[in-house]
Amino acid sequence: MTGNTARWALAPLEDGGALLAPLAADGRAAGPAVREPDLAEAVRARPGVARWVWRSTAETYPRLRAAGVRVERCYDIEAAEQLLLGHEGRLGEPRSAAAAWARLRRAPVPSDPPPRSAEPGSQSSLFEPRAGSDVPFEGLLAVYAEQQRRHDLAEHPGRMRLLTAAESAGMLVAGDLHAAGLPWRADLHRDVLDELLGERYAGGGEPRRLAELADAVSAAFGHRVRPDLPAEVVKAFARAGVRIKSTRRWELEKIDHPAVGPLIEYKKLYRIWTANGWAWLQDWVREGRFRPEYQPGGTVTGRWTTNGGGALQIPRVLRRAVVADDGWRLVVADAAQMEPRVLAAISRDPGLMEASGHTGDLYTALSDRGFAGDRSRAKIALLGAIYGQTSGDGLKNLAALRRRFPRAVAYVDDAAHAGEEGRLVRTWLGRTSPRPAGAPEDDEAGIPQDDAPAGPSPAGSTARAWGRFTRNFVVQGSAAEWALLMLAALRGALAGMRAELVFFQHDEVIVHCPAEEAEAVAKAVQAAADTAGTTAFGPTPVRFAFTTAVVERYSDAK
């Protein structure tokens, strides 16, 4: 009975042991719970288990990894709870297993614990039991069984199952990424800082180059102006006869004034100093690795976030510090035009599917089909449609786009209309948008009420802004799902190698591997892209392409 489809529930205990139970197809326990003295040994002793069902991957997986136990698949009950609540239009209700158990028993529902911020260099925080984790094992089993039933009630039960499985796989990948860490040369990072910012002054003030630029700004205005205070800068320009609404770079660039140059340069360097300067290095890089805590599904659209360290916003100039170990390489792979290809797959627009049917440049293919060979116009038009552009060239070219690719444009337009009317929208697999602020919460998920009282200015700019959000949500969110499945496939493919996934950023992965494995890894990446395409969207002519570079340092990729 423990064939390769078996599922077991697993709950770690504080003394290092674990409770386990085999599960039947309907999610209920198929046998008595057993207690084992050692969590990792209990898992190791059951190689036939295909999927481990547990409360939280972040709680359990690091302990297994630390003991050298690899888990192929899991089901993360709290991640699934979040997705199921969202699908049911109940986003915002507490998502902990304890809360789900309380709802089942009609007991008072505990609020979720506040999000914990990562401590630099921590491995330990992942081990700490969280408040709200006090669910008895039978409660966990009951919540899981109920979740299985709730999958059946979803709009597309099969896709919903795939979604929770994919999110769970993402949790495993996140654990792997944290454990591996991104190779980071602190000495090279310091070289970059010295080069850009100049030396630091004792006492913690601005580095030399920033001080010089601040002086240059003041000199240009003829009086002391602190460039990091927007209010002061706006006032200084007003005194000089230039009226600006903000000090954003694109606004400053339009001004003809000697302060603009040093001001923009100051902002750029100030950002590097405060966000990724010496303090960041001290906090986040240990023993040659940068180990952020990744949070799959950390955003409403399903994109990941990281907790501390700003791993998804690392300035390009610091990629010089990311260097493979001796004899190793970085396989840097970037999914080319991921979102337009996803739109092709989910809208089933014939023309867009055809243009996405090969791994060559999508915008060139697009321009040959409707923009007289003008690649940049095609690109602007498509991105404008996905993002809901309200002005500029994107809008001008939208008409041509709509003529040639009507179903694709209609798909995102429908999502925008739904958002403007306060309805919910879903990604391809079923991740569901939140409600706009102020929307009624007691109606059926997303179904508009005919007699709904007018909310705060429903047809106004707030509604249109929400429409842009839902328009983008269906594409960005479905793209995140493709990425999740790609990661899951890649993780499986790398299992037999020494290669490790060390970085993930929306549509880009980095694998660190021995030089001799690089070619096989590059092939595995493209294979994972193809697998993810058909797993997510079913049979589709759309191809998902990776641009791959094998390099020793990240900055050498493209």
Add this chain to the structure above:
DNA sequence: TAAATTGGCGCC
């Protein structure tokens, strides 16, 4: 005095 908000900019 601490928490929340704002402005800005880095990444996709």
Add this chain to the structure above:
DNA sequence: AAAGGGCGCCAATTTA
């Protein structure tokens, strides 16, 4: 190039 969607992080400012 700009501007549109998603974020996190920092410093300064405002609010409680």
